Amino acid sequence: MASSDLKIVDIKAYPTSFPLAADSNVRLGIGRAVKKDAVVVKVTTAGGLIGWGESHHARAPSTIAKLLETTLKMLVVGEDASNVQGIWQKIYVKQLGSHGMGAGTSMAMSGLDMALWDIRGKAVGWPLYKLLGGTSKPIPAYAGGISLGFQDPAALVEEARAHLAVGYKALKLRLGDNPKDDLARVAAIRKAFGDDLIILSDANTGYSVADARAVMPGLDASNVAWLEEPFPAHDYRSYAEAKSFGRVPLAAGENHYTRFEFSRLIEEKAVTILQPDLSKTGGITEFMKIAAMASAYKLPVHPHSSMTGLNFAASIHVLASLDHPGYFEGDVSKNNLFRDVMVSTPYKVDANGCVRPLEGPGLGLEVDEDFLIKHPVIEGPSYV
Numbered sequence: 001m002a003s004s005d006l007k008i009v010d011i012k013a014y015p016t017s018f019p020l021a022a023d024s025n026v027r028l029g030i031g032r033a034v035k036k037d038a039v040v041v042k043v044t045t046a047g048g049l050i051g052w053g054e055s056h057h058a059r060a061p062s063t064i065a066k067l068l069e070t071t072l073k074m075l076v077v078g079e080d081a082s083n084v085q086g087i088w089q090k091i092y093v094k095q096l097g098s099h100g101m102g103a104g105t106s107m108a109m110s111g112l113d114m115a116l117w118d119i120r121g122k123a124v125g126w127p128l129y130k131l132l133g134g135t136s137k138p139i140p141a142y143a144g145g146i147s148l149g150f151q152d153p154a155a156l157v158e159e160a161r162a163h164l165a166v167g168y169k170a171l172k173l174r175l176g177d178n179p180k181d182d183l184a185r186v187a188a189i190r191k192a193f194g195d196d197l198i199i200l201s202d203a204n205t206g207y208s209v210a211d212a213r214a215v216m217p218g219l220d221a222s223n224v225a226w227l228e229e230p231f232p233a234h235d236y237r238s239y240a241e242a243k244s245f246g247r248v249p250l251a252a253g254e255n256h257y258t259r260f261e262f263s264r265l266i267e268e269k270a271v272t273i274l275q276p277d278l279s280k281t282g283g284i285t286e287f288m289k290i291a292a293m294a295s296a297y298k299l300p301v302h303p304h305s306s307m308t309g310l311n312f313a314a315s316i317h318v319l320a321s322l323d324h325p326g327y328f329e330g331d332v333s334k335n336n337l338f339r340d341v342m343v344s345t346p347y348k349v350d351a352n353g354c355v356r357p358l359e360g361p362g363l364g365l366e367v368d369e370d371f372l373i374k375h376p377v378i379e380g381p382s383y384v
């Protein structure tokens with residue numbers, strides 16, 4: 001059988017988790033992190049090519065894995081893996097389109113689509129960025145992920161100092177505790193590191209409209225470069241109201257699904273920092289459509305990235321292929337086994353705070369399947 005036979009013969013989904021040690025229980029707007037979850041998708045073709053992708057866990061990893069291994073698998077097995085547009089459309093028509101914009105289906109198909117692009121790259125021997133029409137170039141990264149959470153300002157400064165020592169020139173602070181303590185932490189970081197540091201902020205939907213009104217003058221004064229998700233994704237009215245509170249631009253997108261929700265986000269003009277997540281918004285195929293819309297509106301795209309080395313690698317590839325790339329979200333969380341152990345080639349940040357796409361075919365890395373078997377899902381919420 002030739003490896004050129006791209007017919008999909010199997011789809012396997014691994015829901016996987018590991019507990020976080022007490023020193024990694026970061027507190028942020030959605031609670032205290034107690035474990036990390038992910039869903040890793042493996043697609044096999046008749047010719048023996050294997051593609052890997054990541055679906056976001058949706059806080060119920062078994063559910064997403066089940067959807068992948070039942071309904072989506074039954075729709076997709078037998079299709080040509082290179083036909084990403086056709087497969088996406090088939091799932092959309094049969095699942096997402098007819099039954100509404102369900103986040104679960106969008107997350108499940110995201111990992112499947114990422115795996116299909118991995119196969120496309122492996123089939124022709126090209127890295128993903130080249131397949132998407134990009135080139136290898138330095139992509140500025142910021143220190144993000146589940147880090148820099150609610151803590152004493154002095155401790156926060158010390159954590160930030162360690163991240164900046166690696167090379168990062170930008171970092172993201174967690175807001176959504178309360179306006180007073182949030183602003184004290186932002187001011188402490190600005191004072192400690194001076195005007196050149198790029199400070200981003202993320203409330204993880206922890207604010208009321210009144211909270212956003214209260215913090216905005218202080219964020220303006222500290223020259224914060226964006227305020228991310230002050231409100232839940234569907235609360236368009238509050239975003240529209242908060243836009244006038246100050247100069248700091250509003251960011252959102254990690255919980256917006258498919259080009260259809262981004263179409264509204266862009267057209268309403270309250271959010272100008274767009275953060276689609278490749279493991280949530282519909283995969284690489286859908287991300288590129290969102291990016292094309294953003295390009296027409298001259299809005300940069302800063303992909304949200306969680307949780308494993310698969311999504312990190314894919315995010316850097318797509319950034320290297322955009323005409324308007326924003327930041328790569330570096331994951332500076334402590335002890336992320338999905339980043340450091342599960343994949344063969346974790347990304348690296350250089351002394352200028354930049355990353356580059358991997359050069360191997362497809363995503364450019366392999367997954368340790370034994371790791372997935374040894375780290376089965378831990379049911380329950382990952383933030384308490």
Ligand SMILES: [Mg+2]
Pocket residue numbers: 202204228229254
């Ligand atoms: Mg966020």
